[in-house]
Amino acid sequence: DPESYLSTSPWQIMSFEAEQHYKAALIEDAFELHDIVLPDPIEVATDGRVSHYRNKVEFSFFGFEDTESNYEYLKLAFFQRGGKGKIPVAACSLLPASMMDLALDICAYLESVQVTARQLKTLLIRCDQQGNCVWQLYIKEEACGFMSEHEAAGFKAQGGEVIYSDPRSPASRITKRLLSVGNVVLTDTILGVPFRYATEGFFQVNIPVYEQALSDMKQWTKSEAPIVDLYSGVGSIGLTIGGDACTLIEIDENAVREMKRNIKEQGSGAIAVLAPSEKALDYITGEEIVIVDPPRAGMHKDIIDRLLEVTPSRIIYLSCNPVTQARDVALLAKKYGIRAHKGYNFFPRTPHIEHLVILDRKDTFLA
Template sequence: MRVIEKYEKVEITDFAAEGKCIYKSAEGVIFVEGNVAPGDIVDLEVVGKKKKFKEAVVRKIHTHSSLRTQPYCAHHDTCGGCRWQHIDYSHQLRFKRQQVVDHFERIGKLNGVLVSDIIPANDTRFYRNKLEFTFSSNRWLTREEISSGKDFHRNALGFHVPKRFDKIFTVETCHLQPDPSNEIRNGMYQYINEKGYRNYDIRKNEGILRNLIIRTANTGDIMVIAQFGERDEEVIPDVMEYLKNAFPVISSLHYIVNTKGNDSYQDQEVVLYAGEPVIRETMEDLTFLVGPKSFYQTNSEQAYTLFSVARDFAGLTGKELVYDLYTGTGTIANFVARQAAQVIGVEYVEAAVQDARKNSVLNGITNTEFFAGDMKNLLNGEFFKTHGKPDVIITDPPRAGMDLPVVETILNAAPKRIVYVSCNSSTQARDIALMSQAYEVTRVQPVDMFPNTHHVENVALLERRKV
């Protein structure tokens, strides 16, 4: 990494986007990577230079900020999963709310919108219900290990080093997912090392042990999916038998043979090895089936908070026709169905729509319909003529937000209210700006789904302006 210039004993000024911080120098803004906090006095090395800003890394911290707290994880300097654990939680919440305000004002030009205080998470550790761990034959070595000149064991099972697709560091204890996640991962790591099985090398696309996915539901159900890089008829059954016998708590055990160059498995066959094909999550008196390929919010407790806010914003009286866009497996659609006359869910992925229908049947919900297809093509005049135009639209798009044709489709539907649920308030603000002539933002509620990270979920209520 080439050093362009250095700054000594300067004060970090503020938080920035994507978990970075800022130092405002006389020459302009410098974005700082690393475990720093506003108020830290540091030495910086500039490693990147753009037209309007510079990028730097911290080489030494002279004085620590009062915003800091003691990190609890041994991997906090290496892992990007809990990048803000050195920041006191109250200050994390303050910045996340300010991030929403900034996005609405700077990107959406939505001045004067009142953003409520963020709803904090009750649990700031062990809150995730899903984690993916990667096997590697090329473990990340620390500077101390490299400088020692010794020959170290290179197998790893853990997380990617940020910005390094081919480097994995072994996790001892992860504070993101509740037990028995750590026991299963550590047991698996010890077993494959004892057996001498080959870990996967992503650069060469070879090796047997590739990926381990653990899902822990709030019902106590546990799903484990082992992903293999080769179809080895001896190793695969041996590893799966180990998992089955060593951890009888696993209620749904699967494996995948994936010989592609990446770990994505939505297009791969998932083989049920033992137990049930799905696990179950509950929300109020509803039960949701979660399969190996199903999407479900990774923080179950805060997902309930998020959906409760969305349902409250929808203002349902039992008479409304609701459209749930990007419905996925129908979690929101089924969650609000009993307060609506009818709910129509629309989703691009056919398999997700099938799961949504199953979840309605499972919960005895009869006033939902789900359709698979491209929204901008599906939601046309004929569709509205057949099913009716919505009184309320709930939309929960991916991080990239909604395409312009989808925004135009929503405007054409002209619902009384739009409830926009977002995991990226910058694209949310952009989309709302496109609807601002017809709709006014009346309520905004951030929800903290991912403590100790810069991510924030946000719900906005848009009400149709009076002509």
Template sequence: MVKQPRYETVTLEKIVGGGQALGTLSDGRKCFVWGGLPDETVTFRVTKKKAHFIEGIVTEVLHASPERIAPRDASSYLSTSPWQIMTFSAEQNYKAALIKEAFELHNVVLPHKIDVYTDRRKFQYRNKVEFSWFSERAGESYPDTLDLAFFRRGSKGKIIVNECSLLPSGIITLAHSIRDLLHRKHISARQLKTLLIRSNQQGSCVWQLYIKDRLPNIITREETEMLPAQGGEIIYSDPRSPASRITARLAKFGDTTLTDTVLGTPFRYACEGFFQVNIPVYEQALRDMQEWVSYPKCTTLANNDTGGENLPVIDLYAGVGTIGLTIGGDNATLIEINESAVAEMQRNITALGRANARAVLAPSEKALDFITPNHVVIVDPPRAGLHADVIAKLLETAPPRIIYLSCNPVTQARDTALLTEEYNIRAHRGYNFFPRTPHIEHLVVLDRK
């Protein structure tokens, strides 16, 4: 027997940190709903049911908010950018409110009005995408279909994707070319895992096709020369893992290393490596951070402009070095756990001739001896925030300034609450790195009391 979907009707109250709209059902349970906005009355399909709350996706808007607009990607926006349904000014306001709420949750009062920087580019800003695949049998005498897909939000299913407004046209064109090539060979989605494509600011693309079967000739060298890309790879990825992990590199074509310039500094990075998705907005964050690298310099973020001295910089969670090598000065130590990122970082250091810069392969929590009272510390951790040992070391050594860029204001607020034992917040600013999505970046500058 097929289980029938369950529907509920509710008036939504507010946007919450995960990006959904929150409502309260008649029995007192909370519901977290995608596709709805505050003050709207909606009907939604229940996708997850727990004892004290449920989750769902809006199927009908009974009373619409004045902030509601038609999504550009009507069939796929929930999977990629669920805030396409609101005006851009509403998005900016909600992101500022979520930053404020995250810090208030940890009893931290931000000293200035919350500003969320945007370059107002809402679409075609992403330089990286990872597609899944979908096939269905057309009939016994016909081959499988083959389509690019994303996972459907709120379920285990997939949604076929032909276009995505967040991506530049070059990435879409390359994805279609690879899809059509594989389809002509009667390749099925069952043999494939994902397609990763990345482009630089000049529009050059590289690709990685992750496959579940060891088929090095799934695309030939001659065929890759017809693709609109500077290079690509065929990668076997263990089918027992759902993630696109590199088990073995089966074939490589052309140049698979991208180059980009960040604040005038050239960088090399791999297709699968960590690099910023929205470089223009990232550069503004770097410019803001750069004003605070000299200690005890105070800047226009706090409406002050006094001079300072240059202290050596420790850059934790450094990636390929885009922070430390652009704003870290001549004496920077960059700590990173990913081996391939550190290899690229070292190549960048050598190419830039930074004799006093050091690349260190280590988890940040295992490189605590590098943190001293005579360093400015820059941190840009993953969504989980700072490791507890890193916070303990910062409190113990009390470096004069901590510059903390975060992709998750909730964990940043938690960490800041702990650090305020020894530090005051000097400046802060939000950044809309990912327009039309709930994701927020936030900068906090902390000075030793």
């Protein structure tokens, strides 16, 4: 992607072998910042696929006018890395062909009816592992006069929506759904367990590598202890490896709604709790195995304090930011040691790396 790689995947400049090496080095450096020496050589798991792996993309738009004909051309675009400028794109090596083709078709339609970039925010597209796509077009106007239900249903997708997003905010947030066609809820299977999730909701971008991480995590949940899954999203960790005695805690109302539907459809005995993880500390009693998969900022201090207070025997910590993970592990080191750890290359050709740490209470190392 010579035009856009700096915006999407700047590590295209190196071989995949070099990328794997440097990602292991990033993990090592993050822990050394907190004077933590990881007990084993750092392994970075991958399925070997370096392109067409993403199941989600968000495009901006770039418009320019032919001054002679007054015709406005419309292009898909990504923002420049570290800036506010836009880069027009017609291809992206990280995306399956079905997603890129759908995005180009929607953009071509919008151009044909002379919708301008100024009227639009973003185009969000997600697909499941079978290649079924759902799209959401976020616009800055409260009426959708440029597209009918019939026209919206004509794109090669299982469903789509036009959404008014308040232009006073630069973020593509749902203010009002203006038009909806087809089935806009996606379904994927993770370790044999089906999950429903909303197009705009959080779900893993690279499911095959995510399944590798879950399989590894599952090896550390084989005791009879119940599970508490913090920052649980739609439940893709707890509902695959947590068993029926699992409590899932999530702050996002839409994610919890899908989680409850997943629990019902799976016939699981798991419990869904709508709350910020740091406000649900009573669910951490010390009798459970605690699983955490926090945002890039890491765990809330109140959660760390609670873990140190009640000392569950094991903490399973999956992180999208080894720097904040290392910070949290250093704080927990008063009572916990690292039993195992492993990296996962969820996002090939980018600097991002996931890291799993298994923390066991120090007295169990002597058992």
